[in-house]
Amino acid sequence: MSFFNWLANGLGTLLGVVAEAVTTVVETVRTAYDNYVGRGGAAKQAVLDQSRSQQERLREVNDEIMHLRNRSMSRGGLSDQDRRRWHQLREERDELLGTLNQAKEVKAAEKIIESEAVLEKVEVDLETSHVLQYNAFADTLGKRCQCGRPMKLQWRRELNVAGPKDFYWGCTGWYVQTANGKACTRTEPLQRSDYGLMTDTSAPEFSVTAEEFGVILEDPGTERIIATRVNDLRSDLAGKRKGVELATCPVHGEHMVLRKKSNPTGLLDAYFLACPRWQPNEQGCPFIEKLKSGSQLAALLKSETGRGIL
């Protein structure tokens, strides 16, 4: 069961709220949340603690799956016992991903209820496409592909300033390698309702248009300041051996790690998020997220440090 009637994300944004008023939407979320808590569901600190221990278990499960995969490759197959273990681990991982996903919905609901006073509706158009891009970057909760995997908001990555029509839903099965290639390559166009967001618009980035935002980022002084802040965040996270809060790998469920390219051509080429199971030269998990827009850097900094880039 989904917590919401709408799609949501960890930034406290709802998607697909075209017709409804903010108060009605928040009231609906509050009712679902209160029911959940009334039934004894974990909330606030308890849900954070629960997620933390499940994340730890998930890492162990992923380690063991990797270990069995390496064994299978070096020996050309698995024993019956190993194969049974492998199935058990896959099932446990699916279960963990399910409960971690539920926890994300609880946290998203709390964020929406807390920020009621600053929530506004945004109809995404040419001037506000960066608001969609800002939100496209976090895990979307509630959007499923026909194959059952989560779908992610994507856009044509070669564009610096993406317009509303450049966005689409992509199945995360695209990142799952099977013997026959990618597990699922399904994409879907956005529905008209997907362009109706309800989000905290108090971020200064949203007071300018998508194009103005692009121009601001080209200023060398601004570029230097942002680079310094992202570098600081990166060393801070690395020191704590932590990933970022707002994005997880759809396959492994672990929080993505902020990484820097060795020879970037500029700020929007320098950073990417990678699954902790990622390795250079196409080894390991292929799920990476290039941070090629100011909106993504702003969302990342806001989510991790409490302050965006303007």
Ligand SMILES: [Zn+2]
């Ligand atoms: Zn799919």
Ligand SMILES: [Zn+2]
């Ligand atoms: Zn992964």
